[in-house]
Amino acid sequence: ITALGRLSGNVVGFVANNSAVASGQIDIAAAYKNARFIRFCNLYNIPIIFMEDTTGFLPGKEQEQGGIVQAGRAMLDAIIDLRTPRFLLIIRNAFGGAYASFNNYPTGADFVIALPTTRAAVMGPAGINFVYKDEIKAIQQSKQGRVAQQAEQLEASGMSKADALIESERLIELWVKEQEAFLSQRYENELLNPKEALSLGSISQIVMPADLRQVLGENMAFHLRHYKPEPMYGPQREFH
The missing domain is CATH 3.90.226.10 (2-enoyl-CoA Hydratase; Chain A, domain 1)
Structure with a gap:
């Protein structure tokens, strides 16, 4: 204009x-x-x-x-x-x-x-993938171990092995989204x-x-x- x-x-x-x-x-x-x-x-x-x-x-x-x-x-x-x-x-x-x-x-x-x-x-907001690439990499690398640990806990509480694996994967995916949302908010607050x-x-x-x-x-x-x-x-x- x-x-x-x-x-x-x-x-x-x-x-x-x-x-x-x-x-x-x-x-x-x-x-x-x-x-x-x-x-x-x-x-x-x-x-x-x-x-x-x-x-x-x-x-x-x-x-x-x-x-x-x-x-x-x-x-x-x-x-x-x-x-x-x-x-x-x-x-x-x-x-x-x-x-x-x-x-x-x-x-x-x-x-x-x-x-x-x-x-x-x-x-813009996409810069989070470069500024916090180490943190994002650490989150992704820890997923498999967290899924296994969560599955063991659910299985110990009486859940079947198959159901425990499915539920643990769902819970860890929610955790990953929470961590990514936290980094996104941190990027907004600190750099934008x-x-x-x-x-x-x-x-x-x-x-x-x-x-x-x-x-x-x-x-x-x-x-x-x-x-x-x-x-x-x-x-x-x-x-x-």
């Missing part, structure tokens, strides 16, 4: 992910649309507020064959070339390559803030928490929704006071 609006009396461009469509993933058309709008704002000295809620670039054979890498590069070039004040507001999800390129501090953002609902990481991004310097502030307009308005006014609008000189990067 791209639009022009006003914030504290100043004309501002807004670039936002539409999370109602494909979880806000950026496809070829969206990347080029963003690039064109960002260039427009750059030409006419219009500051931009990026509003992020995306799980990354849209994957798939069709996107790769259509040139999603080229489109993503065009969007990233437009962001890097921006000379106007530019902010990033993370609303909810910020995952993958889109998180790494959607106007953050490494690409030149002036101010990055997040709502308390933010979940920011290089990988916006406080983790704040401690790493990826964001500057966690803002409550009620204070959002004031925080954005005050910081935009500050940056505009130190920005000198002038004509755009020299060639811009080409993209198709």
Whole structure:
């Protein structure tokens, strides 16, 4: 979504992910649309507020064959070339390559803030399989031994050997799901928490929704006071 609006009396461009469509993933058309709008704002000295809620670039054979890498590069070039004040507001999800390129501090953002609902990481919930791979491996390796131990206990309590084996397998599967759910919640709390991004310097502030307009308005006014609008000189990067 791209639009022009006003914030504290100043004309501002807004670039936002539409999370109602494909979880806000950026496809070829969206990347080029963003690039064109960002260039427009750059030409006419219009500051931009990026509003992020995306799980990354849209994957798939069709996107790769259509040139999603080229489109993503065009969007990233437009962001890097921006000379106007530019902010990033993370609303909810910020995952993958889109998180790494959607106007953050490494690409030149002036101010990055997040709502308390933010979940920011290089990988989404699937990252649990890499972060806690040793724990998951240990759980899977202990299954067989736990099944045998549980079966012995059930058999000792009077259950037949066949029934004890079936019941023990069911109980251990429930235990495995509980352990995986625990690791998933731990991943959410420790790594997807916006406080983790704040401690790493990826964001500057966690803002409550009620204070959002004031925080954005005050910081935009500050940056505009130190920005000198002038004509755009020299060639811009080409993209198709």
